[in-house]
Amino acid sequence: MTELRYTDDHEWLRPEDDGTVTIGITDYAQEQLGDIVFVELPEAGARVTAGDEACVIESVKSAADIRMPLSGEVVAVNEVLADEPETVNADPLGDGWFIRVLPDSPDDLGALLDKAAYDELVGTL
Numbered sequence: 001m002t003e004l005r006y007t008d009d010h011e012w013l014r015p016e017d018d019g020t021v022t023i024g025i026t027d028y029a030q031e032q033l034g035d036i037v038f039v040e041l042p043e044a045g046a047r048v049t050a051g052d053e054a055c056v057i058e059s060v061k062s063a064a065d066i067r068m069p070l071s072g073e074v075v076a077v078n079e080v081l082a083d084e085p086e087t088v089n090a091d092p093l094g095d096g097w098f099i100r101v102l103p104d105s106p107d108d109l110g111a112l113l114d115k116a117a118y119d120e121l122v123g124t125l
Helices: 027-033 106-111 115-123
Strands: 011-015 021-025 036-040 053-059 063-067 072-077 099-103
Touching: 011 106, 021 027, 099 106
Parallel strands: none
Antiparallel strands: 011 021, 021 099, 036 053, 053 063, 072 099
8 A cells, every 4th residue: 555645734645646646634633623514525626726615514512624736637535425424424534535626746745744754753743
């Protein structure tokens, strides 16, 4: 399995064999949010820019925005989340993924946290 990369905003990114990158939130993030009741995703084909809001998550505790860690084109969205947002709580690193992006610059992944750095970040929170 390809090593995941992480942001300090608690998103994970998984490079895929076809050059796309799958993005979701970490187990830590879903635990902090609590029971997720709604997920709003961008449309496939949308352009996203690093730092911009791309997804909205609502839970019983709060609402949160997912800020894009990379710029590129959204090539797929997880349609399951429209009817079953709780999938993010059940399997945040698998079936609970949010979007798949074709990045403008795949090298941007190298600037993100590896698992050890992310675990250290979470351990200090």
